[in-house]
Amino acid sequence: MYNLWLFLASFLRSMVKWFLRRTTGLCELQRICYGEMSGAPRISAVEKSLHLSKCSQIKKLVAHLNDISDNCRLKGSTERDILKGAVNTVLVVKKINPRIHYQFVKNFSKCVEQIWGYRQLVAQVEAVRIVKYDSDNIEHEKKLLDLWQALMPCVQLDNRISKQWQDIGFQGDDPKTDFRGMGLLGLENLLFFATEYRGPAQHVLSHSLHPVYGYCFAIVGINLTSMALQFLRNGEAKIYFYNTSKCLPTIRLFHQFYCYLFYEFDRYWLECKPVDIMEFSNIKTKFENNIRTYLSKPKAAFKMNIAVDTI
Known part of the structure; x- marks a missing residue:
């Protein structure tokens, strides 16, 4: 029954496309680029249109762009050549005819950039995630110490292995053990x-140290990395990125999403x-569902509203 429904839906879609092409003189991609609102809707x-296409040349194009983005080759001058070729x-x-439909060329090119830029971003973020924290790596250690300096600028870290790390929400004396999966x-x-949002970060850190409503800043932050990555991987964050990114999306935009x-x-x-902290899992689930609901809205685009309150 399900296969029959898929067949009927596909057949009906083909008939509608044929009818509209005949009556408007425009293909589906043209109708979308001219008729849909810019940003995520378009x-x-x-x-969707490209991935549902039955045209062998379009299928090959989609597969080619998938391979390029999965291998992070959409960048620099190469990006311009790839977009032009697509x-x-x-x-x-x-x-x-590009001379007549120059606006289509502009709109469609932007769509291709965002669609496969997002796919490439997933690969880029994943490439960072699979790198395990290595205490013998000078760059890793520097980033960790920079984190301490940014969050605790007026407090000297006594030793690399220290209970002081718990002051910014790590579980033990050595933060490297907390990164694990992320x-x-x-x-x-x-x-x-x-570093990029010093005021808000200090604001959040102060809340995490509250005697009643406190929580482990760093551990919660790592949990939220997992949440942000999940939204990115399963495509639920697409609307946000499609509405927010003005050019090829970069990992910086993912960091901003996380913030x-x-x-x-x-x-x-x-x-x-x-x-107490035992409510974390339940509250995190509710928060995640709230974000998921918002991300499903066509105009979803987050903006950090800074408002320092007293608790």
């Missing part, structure tokens, strides 16, 4: 928040007024 519609392929296959990505997220989650989780945690 990009998502183009993405657009030209569609122009030829769909018999579109690898270097967990550290880089925390460091970005602490928003951390800042908003802290606010939500305080609103929930937890009895």
Whole structure:
């Protein structure tokens, strides 16, 4: 029954496309690029159209772009050549005159950049995550010490192995044991928040030290790295990135997404007024569902609203 439904849906879609092409003189991609609102609505519609295409040349193009983005080759001058090649392929296959439909070329090129830029971003973020924290790596150690300096600028760290790490929310005397599954990505997220958003990070850290509603800043931060990565991997974050990115999305945009989650989780945690840290899992699940609901909205685009409150 399910296969029959898929067949009927595919057949109906083909008939509608044929009818609209005949009556409007425009292919589906043109109708999307001219008719859909810019940002996520247009990009998502183009993405769906390309992936549902039965045209062998379009299928080969999609597979080619997938391979390029999975191997992080969409960058620099290469990016311009790849985008131009993708657009030209569609122009030829769909018999579109670029001189007449120059706006389509512009809109479609932007969509291709965002669709496969997002796919490449997933690969880039994953590449950072699989790097395990190595205490023998000078760069890793520097980032960790920079995190301490950013969060505790007025407090000298006595030793590399110290209970002081617990003051910024690590579980033991050596933070390297806490990164585990999130690898270097967990550290880089925390460091970005602490250095790029110093005020908000200090604000959140102060809340984490509250005698009643306190929590482990670093451990919660690493948990939120996992949440942000999950949204990125399963595509739930696409609307946010499609609406936010003005050019090829970079890992910096992922870090900013993470910072928003951390800042908003802290606010939500305080609103929930937890009895103790044992409520973390339940509150985190509710927060995650709230974010998931917002991410499903066509105009989803987070903005950090800085408001220092007293608790």
